[in-house]
Amino acid sequence: xxxxxxxxxxxxxxxxxxxxxxxxxxxxxxxxxxxxxxxxxxxxxxxxxxxxxxxxxxxxxxxxxxxxxxxxxxxxxxxxxxxxxxxxxxxxxxxxxxxxxxxxxxxxxxxxxxxxxxxxxxxxxxxxxxxxxxxxxxxxxxxxxxxxxxxxxxxxxxxxxxxxxxxxxxxxxxxxxxxxxxxxxxxxxxxxxxxxxxxxxxxxxxxxxxxxxxxxxxxxxxxxxxxxxxxxxxxxxxxxxxxxxxxxxxxxxxxxxxxxxxxxxxxxxxxxxxxxxxxxxxxxxxxxxxxxxxxxxxxxxxxxxxxxxxxxxxxxxxxxxxxxxxxxxxxxxxxxxxxxxxxxxxxxxxxxxxxxxxxxxxxxxxxxxxxxxxxxxxxxx
Amino acid sequence: xxxxxxxxxxxxxxxxxxxxxxxxxxxxxxxxxxxxxxxxxxxxxxxxxxxxxxxxxxxxxxxxxxxxxxxxxxxxxxxxxxxxxxxxxxxxxxxxxxxxxxxxxxxxxxxxxxxxxxxxxxxxxxxxxxxxxxxxxxxxxxxxxxxxxxxxxxxxxxxxxxxxxxxxxxxxxxxxxxxxxxxxxxxxxxxxxxxxxxxxxxxxxxxxxxxxxxxxxxxxxxxxxxxxxxxxxxxxxxxxxxxxxxxxxxxxxxxxxxxxxxxxxxxxx
Numbered sequence: 001x002x003x004x005x006x007x008x009x010x011x012x013x014x015x016x017x018x019x020x021x022x023x024x025x026x027x028x029x030x031x032x033x034x035x036x037x038x039x040x041x042x043x044x045x046x047x048x049x050x051x052x053x054x055x056x057x058x059x060x061x062x063x064x065x066x067x068x069x070x071x072x073x074x075x076x077x078x079x080x081x082x083x084x085x086x087x088x089x090x091x092x093x094x095x096x097x098x099x100x101x102x103x104x105x106x107x108x109x110x111x112x113x114x115x116x117x118x119x120x121x122x123x124x125x126x127x128x129x130x131x132x133x134x135x136x137x138x139x140x141x142x143x144x145x146x147x148x149x150x151x152x153x154x155x156x157x158x159x160x161x162x163x164x165x166x167x168x169x170x171x172x173x174x175x176x177x178x179x180x181x182x183x184x185x186x187x188x189x190x191x192x193x194x195x196x197x198x199x200x201x202x203x204x205x206x207x208x209x210x211x212x213x214x215x216x217x218x219x220x221x222x223x224x225x226x227x228x229x230x231x232x233x234x235x236x237x238x239x240x241x242x243x244x245x246x247x248x249x250x251x252x253x254x255x256x257x258x259x260x261x262x263x264x265x266x267x268x269x270x271x272x273x274x275x276x277x278x279x280x281x282x283x284x285x286x287x288x289x290x291x292x293x294x295x296x297x298x299x300x301x302x303x304x305x306x307x308x309x310x311x312x313x314x315x316x317x318x319x320x321x322x323x324x325x326x327x328x329x330x331x332x333x334x335x336x337x338x339x340x341x342x343x344x345x346x347x348x349x350x351x352x353x354x355x356x357x358x359x360x361x362x363x364x365x366x367x368x369x370x371x372x373x374x375x376x377x378x379x380x381x
Numbered sequence: 382x383x384x385x386x387x388x389x390x391x392x393x394x395x396x397x398x399x400x401x402x403x404x405x406x407x408x409x410x411x412x413x414x415x416x417x418x419x420x421x422x423x424x425x426x427x428x429x430x431x432x433x434x435x436x437x438x439x440x441x442x443x444x445x446x447x448x449x450x451x452x453x454x455x456x457x458x459x460x461x462x463x464x465x466x467x468x469x470x471x472x473x474x475x476x477x478x479x480x481x482x483x484x485x486x487x488x489x490x491x492x493x494x495x496x497x498x499x500x501x502x503x504x505x506x507x508x509x510x511x512x513x514x515x516x517x518x519x520x521x522x523x524x525x526x527x528x529x530x531x532x533x534x535x536x537x538x539x540x541x542x543x544x545x546x547x548x549x550x551x552x553x554x555x556x557x558x559x560x561x562x563x564x565x566x567x568x569x570x571x572x573x574x575x576x577x578x579x580x581x582x583x584x585x586x587x588x589x590x591x592x593x594x595x596x597x598x599x600x601x602x603x604x605x606x607x608x609x610x611x612x613x614x615x616x617x618x619x620x621x622x623x624x625x626x627x628x629x630x631x632x633x634x635x636x637x638x639x640x641x642x643x644x645x646x647x648x649x650x
Contacts, residue, residue, distance in 0.1 A: 235517070235520045247495065248564075250479040258515070
């Protein structure tokens with residue numbers, strides 16, 4: 001009952017309704033175009049497109065998660081890819097344990113890299129990852145816990161603004177260095193790869209890839225509806241209030257640190273799920289995912305789509321990454337310049353991103369209509 | 382000279398004095414021997430101030446007299462180095478933070494109007510309405526007639542009923558000041574601290590604000606910090622003049638403004 005009302009608030013936005021419908025259509029059409037339309041037909045979707053599109057949707061989920069904290073609470077996290085990567089590693093550990101004795105060294109318990117590095121037994125933190133439910137729990141729990149501890153310390157000490165951004169960046173950099181180490185037990189430089197099966201399905205099979213794609217689309221829809229509901233609730237208003245005038249909320253009697261902490265943890269959990277869906281589709285997770293530049297790219301996607309609009313970051317992530325795929329094929333050495341240029345362009349000319357532009361066009365059309373109506377009225381008189 | 386508040390010679394001794402123990406219970410707000418220094422600069426120096434329940438008090442004084450710092454101490458933003466700060470008899474305010482103190486019934490209006498610009502006027506008041514302050518239950522809050530009626534009442538009081546659905550950002554400066562006062566009222570505080578409510582207001586807005594504060598003072602205690610002497614006269618309440626972090630003079634406005642020291646440091650300039 002209560003939850004129904006909560007979700008209804010989230011679905012009240014026209015943009016969210018449209019986005020949910022489009023994503024549902026995509027979730028249906030991609031398998032149809034891939035399976036039902038024969039190869040050679042111009043509408044056929046080639047197999048290699050499926051995981052690529054799935055990857056874009058994972059990025060969209062990450063940008064959406066960032067928008068909750070950046071767009072609605074003013075927390076510019078430059079370390080969100082860390083939560084994504086941690087979720088990815090949790091999934092990767094499950095996938096590694098599913099390989100079993102099919103690895104190069106044929107060890108039924110130890111993953112290949114451990115045999116190679118002379119591990120005698122499985123490190124304690126790999127226990128339980130042979131169960132999917134346990135891995136799924138960790139996908140959410142590990143990023144959430146890191147966000148909770150990090151946020152609790154930072155928000156209570158009233159670290160905000162640029163300082164907070166810098167320490168989030170430091171956080172992801174520290175994780176990058178840690179995961180690069182071979183003795184951390186996460187595969188070091190090479191990361192985790194050579195996956196075989198996910199809950200009994202062959203990860204490289206076309207049908208599994210379609211299944212993962214549809215799952216990603218559904219998780220993205222669920223995340224959008226949940227975040228939109230959170231933002232539309234009274235809590236969402238408090239969140240915006242904290243963004244606009246934090247001292248005021250304090251003197252009214254709220255605790256901004258708790259308000260921020262909930263949003264930060266929820267955002268990290270969603271980023272973690274996105275990472276977990278990403279890994280089986282791209283087939284590898286390595287420490288490169290923690291690179292500070294990755295987190296900054298997420299900020300660019302969000303800004304391009306429209307910060308604080310929820311639907312905008314989804315659009316931004318898909319468009320920028322599609323652009324990246326195309327650009328790196330045609331002019332690989334210029335991609336970073338294009339990305340930088342795009343960010344400058346958006347900051348200067350589209351402060352509210354693509355979605356903000358749509359709003360502006362609508363508003364100016366309405367203003368023009370009203371003006372014309374007023375003129376006609378004057379003429380009539 | 383006899384206007385000058387009798388100062389407690391020593392904080393510790395003052396608090397042990399039986400007469401002062403009795404005193405505290407009588408006052409809504411009790412500041413005794415409070416001092417605070419920032420990097421060696423004494424912003425508040427052995428300040429004592431007592432406010433009775435239901436009283437409205439105007440605080441005047443030159444820039445840097447410690448008016449805002451005093452409010453910071455009362456609301457828990459700044460911890461005093463020494464001295465006692467008690468609210469409602471026996472609540473030691475130096476042991477609580479801003480959110481706690483706000484929930485105990487002290488509301489504060491800032492010098493610069495601080496409202497939630499991207500929320501509607503209605504939502505600004507809604508967030509300030511007395512009640513639940515925890516983050517998670519707010520996820521499942523449902524708008525209800527009782528709350529809407531309370532919001533309507535407050536907006537009537539602060540003369541913003543016709544702007545209810547507008548964004549706070551689109552209000553005029555004076556209206557933002559009123560919205561902020563409305564948010565204070567919604568908190569249902571026992572004590573309102575109001576910092577320069579008429580700064581930047583037109584004359585008619587200033588008069589309206591004085592009227593508004595007098596209305597509020599019928600039910601709540603109010604401390605107003607203000608520079609505008611015309612406005613202070615309009616309030617017609619007891620005045621405390623601060624200078625260099627302590628009380629220079631206290632009494633009726635005529636009394637205080639005829640004090641030679643007050644003329645020297647503040648009015649005469």
